[in-house]
Amino acid sequence: MSGGENREAIRTGKAQEDKTMNLMYFGFASVNVRGPATGQLYHFSKTNPVQAVDVRDAAPILKTRLFRRIR
Numbered sequence: 001m002s003g004g005e006n007r008e009a010i011r012t013g014k015a016q017e018d019k020t021m022n023l024m025y026f027g028f029a030s031v032n033v034r035g036p037a038t039g040q041l042y043h044f045s046k047t048n049p050v051q052a053v054d055v056r057d058a059a060p061i062l063k064t065r066l067f068r069r070i071r
Contacts, residue, residue, distance in 0.1 A: 020052040027066045036060045 025031065025044035033042045035057030042051050042061075050070065053061060061067050 019055045021055055021058050022050055022070045023053045023058060023061060023067045024070045025049040025051075025067055031066075033061055 023044075026049070027044070028046060030043070030045035033044065034040070035042065035054055037056035037060075038054050040054060040057060042053055042057075044051055044067075058069070062069065
């Protein structure tokens with residue numbers, strides 16, 4: 001990506017789209033969560049508790065107390 005493309009991505013918010021954080025689910029049943037910012041569907045289960053979640057979706061999901069950020 002050229003310097004001009006980088007500036008355009010930052011200006012339009014597209015640079016943010018590539019950022020994710022790992023969230024771990026602590027519930028017992030499988031759950032599908034739709035990201036409120038992106039509309040992305042995330043599937044968490046006891047056997048697959050960690051998902052990479054877009055940072056724009058992470059804050060509202062973390063408020064549920066069923067999820068924790070892991071590094």
